[in-house]
Amino acid sequence: MLAMKDVRSTFFQLSMIALAPLVLGTFGVSAMGQEEPATNAKDVQASGIPEDWTHHHAVFSNPGTEEEAIRNGTHEQWLKIVTDPRYVVQQMRRHRAIQGPADALVPHAEGLRTEGVVPHQRVVNSIKVAKSKITKDWNTEMYHSGFGTEAAPSILAYPAKWSFNDTTASCANDFVIYPTGQAGLSGEQASIIAYYNMYTGGCSGTVPEVDWAYNTGGTVMLSPVFSFYGNQVAFVQTVGTAAYLVLLRFTTPGTSGAGTLISPVTPNVASSASNYYTGTGCATPCMYSVKLNSSTSSNDVESNPYYDYLTDSLYVGDANGLLYKFSPVFNGALTAAGSPWPVQLKNTVNDTNAAASPVYDITSGYVFVGTTSITTSTGGVLYAVGTGNQGTSSGSIHGYSGELDAEYGILDAPLLDSTAETVYVFAGYNPSGDTAVYKFPATFTSGSGTVAQLGSSGDGGTHAGDYQLAGTFDNGYYASGTSTPSGNLYVCGASSTGTLYQIPISSGTMGTAVTGPALAGVSGRCSPVTEFYNTSVPITATGTLTISGTVSTSWAGTTVTVGGTTYTFETSVGTTANQVLLYTGSSAVNNKARTAENLYAAINATSSQCYASPCFGSSTTANTSANATLSSDVVDLTAKSSGSVGDFLVSSSNTTDVTFSGGENGSNGTDYLFLSVYDGDLGSCDGTEGCLMSFDVTTPSNFNTALAPVGSVSIPSTTDVPPTGGIIIDNLVGSSTLVGASEIYFLTLDTTGNSPCAAGICAVQASQSAP
Numbered sequence: 001m002l003a004m005k006d007v008r009s010t011f012f013q014l015s016m017i018a019l020a021p022l023v024l025g026t027f028g029v030s031a032m033g034q035e036e037p038a039t040n041a042k043d044v045q046a047s048g049i050p051e052d053w054t055h056h057h058a059v060f061s062n063p064g065t066e067e068e069a070i071r072n073g074t075h076e077q078w079l080k081i082v083t084d085p086r087y088v089v090q091q092m093r094r095h096r097a098i099q100g101p102a103d104a105l106v107p108h109a110e111g112l113r114t115e116g117v118v119p120h121q122r123v124v125n126s127i128k129v130a131k132s133k134i135t136k137d138w139n140t141e142m143y144h145s146g147f148g149t150e151a152a153p154s155i156l157a158y159p160a161k162w163s164f165n166d167t168t169a170s171c172a173n174d175f176v177i178y179p180t181g182q183a184g185l186s187g188e189q190a191s192i193i194a195y196y197n198m199y200t201g202g203c204s205g206t207v208p209e210v211d212w213a214y215n216t217g218g219t220v221m222l223s224p225v226f227s228f229y230g231n232q233v234a235f236v237q238t239v240g241t242a243a244y245l246v247l248l249r250f251t252t253p254g255t256s257g258a259g260t261l262i263s264p265v266t267p268n269v270a271s272s273a274s275n276y277y278t279g280t281g282c283a284t285p286c287m288y289s290v291k292l293n294s295s296t297s298s299n300d301v302e303s304n305p306y307y308d309y310l311t312d313s314l315y316v317g318d319a320n321g322l323l324y325k326f327s328p329v330f331n332g333a334l335t336a337a338g339s340p341w342p343v344q345l346k347n348t349v350n351d352t353n354a355a356a357s358p359v360y361d362i363t364s365g366y367v368f369v370g371t372t373s374i375t376t377s378t379g380g381v382l383y384a385v386g387t388g389n390q391g392t393s394s395g396s397i398h399g400y401s402g403e404l405d406a407e408y409g410i411l412d413a414p415l416l417d418s419t420a421e422t423v424y425v426f427a428g429y430n431p432s433g434d435t436a437v438y439k440f441p442a443t444f445t446s447g448s449g450t451v452a453q454l455g456s457s458g459d460g461g462t463h464a465g466d467y468q469l470a471g472t473f474d475n476g477y478y479a480s481g482t483s484t485p486s487g488n489l490y491v492c493g494a495s496s497t498g499t500l501y502q503i504p505i506s507s508g509t510m511g512t513a514v515t516g517p518a519l520a521g522v523s524g525r526c527s528p529v530t531e532f533y534n535t536s537v538p539i540t541a542t543g544t545l546t547i548s549g550t551v552s553t554s555w556a557g558t559t560v561t562v563g564g565t566t567y568t569f570e571t572s573v574g575t576t577a578n579q580v581l582l583y584t585g586s587s588a589v590n591n592k593a594r595t596a597e598n599l600y601a602a603i604n605a606t607s608s609q610c611y612a613s614p615c616f617g618s619s620t621t622a623n624t625s626a627n628a629t630l631s632s633d634v635v636d637l638t639a640k641s642s643g644s645v646g647d648f649l650v651s652s653s654n655t656t657d658v659t660f661s662g663g664e665n666g667s668n669g670t671d672y673l674f675l676s677v678y679d680g681d682l683g684s685c686d687g688t689e690g691c692l693m694s695f696d697v698t699t700p701s702n703f704n705t706a707l708a709p710v711g712s713v714s715i716p717s718t719t720d721v722p723p724t725g726g727i728i729i730d731n732l733v734g735s736s737t738l739v740g741a742s743e744i745y746f747l748t749l750d751t752t753g754n755s756p757c758a759a760g761i762c763a764v765q766a767s768q769s770a771p
Helices: 012-023 039-044 066-072 075-082 085-093 102-108 273-278 475-479 588-604
Strands: 049-051 134-141 160-163 175-179 192-196 209-214 232-239 242-249 286-291 306-308 313-317 322-326 366-370 382-386 397-400 415-417 422-427 434-441 450-456 487-492 499-506 514-518 530-538 542-547 559-562 565-570 579-581 626-631 634-639 650-652 658-662 667-677 690-696 711-715 744-747 762-768
Touching: 049 085, 066 075, 066 559, 075 085, 134 690, 134 711, 175 744, 175 762, 273 286, 313 366, 434 487, 450 499, 475 487, 475 530, 475 667, 487 667, 542 559, 542 588, 542 650, 565 588, 579 588, 588 626, 588 634, 650 658
Parallel strands: 565 579
Antiparallel strands: 049 160, 134 762, 160 175, 175 192, 192 209, 232 242, 242 286, 306 313, 313 322, 366 382, 382 397, 415 422, 422 434, 434 450, 487 499, 499 514, 530 667, 542 634, 542 658, 559 565, 559 650, 626 634, 667 690, 690 711, 744 762
16 A cells, blocks of 8 residues: 655645636636636536646756745746646645745645535644555456457556545545547447546445546547546547547536446537537536647547646647647637647658657746657657747747657657756667667757667667657655756666666766666566655654855855745844854854854754854744754754654755755655566566566665566566556555555556456556555
């Protein structure tokens, strides 16, 4: 079982209300509009926590405090980040402090799948101890064996999970949506399906139960994405050879007549985008679809749609290398952006290969998207496209890279850090014949960025040049910042042995890749990698602040932050709270030690601890988060209580002369990676089939070729593709009476397999332990 510590409550409906004055204008009067369910769908004004594919590619390293942003001249960028819903959700999932206005607002409301919000207090739950392996809680087939030819969803397909309360798992309200990969047919086969009553211990009746199952008239191969309130999804489906963008408003769990896999409901079809938005003549369930390209039958088999909550815009590509923009999406009548949209992704040699999944950057206003190179040798290029936001030119190509992958091209979405303004691209067969990761600044216009080579690609035979899917950052990266984060990037490289690699990142710079364990005997085709920071039993956090540079009067104005309190070094102190006296009247060693002594006294607000009193502002009070002790020029910090109540951050505006560590979140935790690989041969897997496994990367220095999985489970796979699509981890719930309340979700992809589902393609919920 995934052990959890809950520190915050439900975000989404609250954040729209609380942050609207900052990012949308006056609530209800925004030019963008507000997503409002139709009157016949009032019972699904949902709030909760989403987890879909987009949250794996748009991420945020630590943006720092507001005072640091003001001092560094980056306050405008800081505001964009801390008011973005994906940032707040990321911090909640990682049990980290939320910078900005949401920090005070998020803990005070709990979302329900009904109208309104309910007051809620922070609590620290007990932690469950679990077995050290991955076990399947349930699996259910996605294919009706009596209908047609079974097909597999895309290797890029993620489920979409909605949790309505981050402190208590709900049998009645939590749900997960899967694309089936099969062509929808009335009375025969659902094209998209959702489950609730999911948890194996504590939920009554059948586990899981079908929430709803719909025949939407096409084949859904890719990932659905949630609307702001979670009562609608957008996805791409194929009808014949043409791709359509579909909006779907669905019923609440337990609604009678919502369909089954083999007897799906056909949703009501809105006669227009306006009627879908207003609900006019289209009772729930209601759908509306629009052909991506009205003049051609362009398909989409590789581009997941990306939805931006704040601008109510959606971006998606097609097989002809066109990138589309839709706005509004859920907050008005769905509208495709006109000329110069859709944007033809092409470079000087006319790269018109299929577009991969796009990712939107809230900071720069660009959309980043790669192209494949399956049909020609001119693909594998990363593009930056202006959206009209943040001063960019809408529908224009701002920049494009050189060819990064000469075989399959860029199949997966980039990994984007909007805090550091960096984009990471994954190539399976670069011009040197290697698997590689490329890093670009968000403002790039050309070139190939910087590269970390991961070794020779493919096995030299039929699989030479295997495709590469996305990697993931570790917990250390998310905790560091602000503009030059440090940590590690982990990638399952498309080498002949499917090797797991660690790429150290120091102050924003990629280092030489470290080779880890070989995962597979052939092909090296891995699923995308998912990281999960598993909080464990709360401990008392510790940290340090070290006066490491030469102290001088130029330090005046330098700040250090402990918890929610910022201290400012000054050449003289008065009545202002949290001023700390710089000491510059002696040798360098003495100046360091005596300045540290004054900081130590200010944190404790004890004048007798000053080198010479007064050494801090007379309005200073003792730090509410931490106690301080002193050792030479090092101030040691200890949280005043354990767990979420004792959380505190340690930082400084002057990282050259003041170094700091620890004190990050007041809890101990384990950092895990999850992925699947064809022919995996580690752990309980025998090398003759697919394998889903997890690795403990809590201590990066322990990463090496002998690293063994802490959990694994065999998933039959007779084709040379990953045995699963993308992996979703529902990692919020702490203490719960429900077994299975915090789980991993994925789709199996082998149509010829007979396990875990007789029909092959399965939706799976599995438990992952903490050893």
